Amino acid sequence: MYDAIVIGSGSAGMTAAGNLNGAGWKTAIVDERPYGGTCALRGCDPKKVLIHASDVLEQAQRLKGLGLEGSLSIRWEDLMNFKRTFVEGVPESIEQSLKDSGIDTLHGRARFIDRETLEVDGRPIKSEKFVLATGASPTSLPIEGSEHLLSSDDFLELDQLPSSIVFIGGGYISFEFAHLAKRAGADVHILQRGEHALKGFDTELVQKLIDYSESIGVHVHLHTEAAEIRPEGKGYQVYTKTKDSFYGDIVVHGSGRTPNVQTLDLENADAAYDKKRGVTVNEYLQNTTNENIYAAGDCADTSGSPLTPLAGFEAGYVSTNLLENNSSPVHYGPIASAAFTVPGLTAVGLTGDGASSRGMSVVTEDVSSWFTYKHKNEKTAFVKLIIDKEKDTVVGAHALNSDAASFINYMTLVIQHEIPASSLSGTMFAYPTNASDLQYFV
Template sequence: MAKEYDLIVIGSGTAGSVTAGKCREAGWSVAMIDELPFGGTCALRGCDPKKVMVGVTEYLDGMERLKGFGLAGDTRISWRDLMQFKRTFTEDVPERRVKRFHERGIDTYHGHAAFIAEDKVQVNDETLQGKKILIATGASPARLPIEGSKYFAYSDDFLELDDLPANILFVGGGYISFEFAHIARRAGADVRILHRGDQPLDGFDSDLVSRLADYSRDLGIDLQLGTDVKEIQQTAAGYNVIGQQGNETKAFKADLVIHGAGRTPNISSLNLEQANVNASRKGIEVNEFLQSTSNPNVYAAGDVAATQGKPLTPVAGMESHIVCSNLLKGNHRTAGDQVMPTSVFTLPKMASVGLSETEADEKGIDCKVNAMELTDWFTYKRTRQPVAYAKILIDQEKDRIVGAHLLGHEADELINHFATAIQFDIPTGDLKRMLFAYPTAASDITYML
């Protein structure tokens, strides 16, 4: 006999946890299911542990840049110490998350969830029936048509390496590959990235990407573009990765081969057809209320939902609040035009918000493009940053910022100021009159407009 709940949530990351908690506070009976340790990708296997590791490499990078300019002596990264430090942020997350769920009166089920009817889910040997069901299973690495793909390691594996391999190869030139490549290279590994296209980091401004790519090569990362990976071969010493570059076939040796070629919605094993839930390669098809277009009692949020939102934790959080409000009060709330900045946590960092030049042109916006090399600006010169660049797009008719693209060690924080200006439609004239604390990266904004 099925155990009945007002709400069943599949996935314990940001999107699932927020909705489960708020619906429980409203008096609903709630079940939370996850086949992985409770806590979700960001807290356990993604942005949080990654940022801890980036922080350590950032200090090392700063010391290297300022050696002979007030700093002396050598230092290096101890990989084992770094991993031990990282684990202080992740090891107790599942236990704490489950304890918090139970304190709130949320039932937890650890196992794989699959639909067996429009309102029923099978998990382990139990059947759960929900008046409403939220799918928040996130994303998983995309399946690649590569012979020997079983030899891939993944981002989860990289974040749990007890020892750093001497030679690491990343397949795909996305943000995961670049961020981990920068970490591994500064920790002493030989690193190579093989990317199929002519430009990595799709979706970011090409001028910034080319500068970051050049600096990555200067750092010692072997970035090979136009390389179509065909096969991974296991050898006695490690792996051979076979790639096609034009008419030439090349073999690259590695101790570890990591999948960094994108992620797709995690829906393949949910038995969605049993629930009459339509989905595409972009995820679960939802309306503006994040409600399934084919099963009105099912909602989806986060990376698993086929929305315009980027696959980022803040978007998952925002969508969870939308779902919760619509569950409790009936469908009334939509995402609207929410501005979402994004950052690549390489060193230097790269960040973007709003429109690209191409997108602005397609919309017919008469833009003034302020493109600036920043390495001689005080903010960047005082720490001897070798690469710093900004491109700000301003709608000349409306006197509004429509896009901002930044490269530099302060980019991840600075981009939020531009996001605020775009979201709340602040004229550039008003921004120029702002009094920012000085000298700070934010105080440079008035000179960028």
């Protein structure tokens, strides 16, 4: 009998298992895939390695004829080999670290037999408590021929870059990979069924990113819903509900993810869940119908976004509430998010759309002529702040530029700690940097 079994070895699972084991609980962790989770093996980290090459190429091209000569190009095979150096050996290293700390590591699919028993590859295992941290997988799409879709996992393992790619869905996965693939030489189309792409980001800056994407040859099609994927030649023809069609050597799923809960047989544990939203939890991240089950990260039905830092954050609350008998209801501060396109698109707090109805001050600046961006010959660079003038606080920030990620982290600190907006003008940041620009926005 274990004190706790954690299902899933990503950011949430590793955090929970480490905390509980450190407090003296007899703990096991189980995963049916290699240890490490999506971010380390199939998501954030390997993706960022690939996208950095796209970023460097873009920077060099902007300065061609302005002091730089010659040409650079992405050699896909070499880039993928470099990416693999960040992934190879990670599962083994993580598992050994868990074992060294005294956590039992189990492999195989986990499913509930009853309220206190899991079955892992046919073997029943009992525990007092369970932490579900199973993450999410690509959403099942009602498209004829959907079996031909490649996942983001598949894209990240392509040995050769196809000459043409169709991405279905207008989320950050499609845009990030489309920017990379286009700069690596592929013909790229993004099909978004609705009016808005990149939901959750500021719509004005999203449109500017779409405009820029089109300018570099990424074809973005809004109001374009895929209906059928049909093999044709060596590739596939994607037919839409409006009878248009787009050819791709491969077709990639970029249309959202669904919590990994359906294979857990949660009904056997009397645990409430929603197939689309995940494990139903209360403010302590405890299941609402089985008090022995907690959930964190992408598989939990919470108000938090499906982001890696948030998964670890929620797992910290789960650990505390297990150890201290529900002492800490979860509280979310501002949550920064980023689409690592080139230029990058970032957001934290209120969007411009939400601000206008609440009487907030919205400041939008085209900063391409500012030294920070002009010296890089950056033609597309925007910053938007939403300020509560009465309280003298920043309540939202958005950026579309090469420094968007670092800028949004500064603004997350400002919002989280309610630093008065007016005080930014008196702060001595290093110059010239994007931080030293802050004083001019307030």
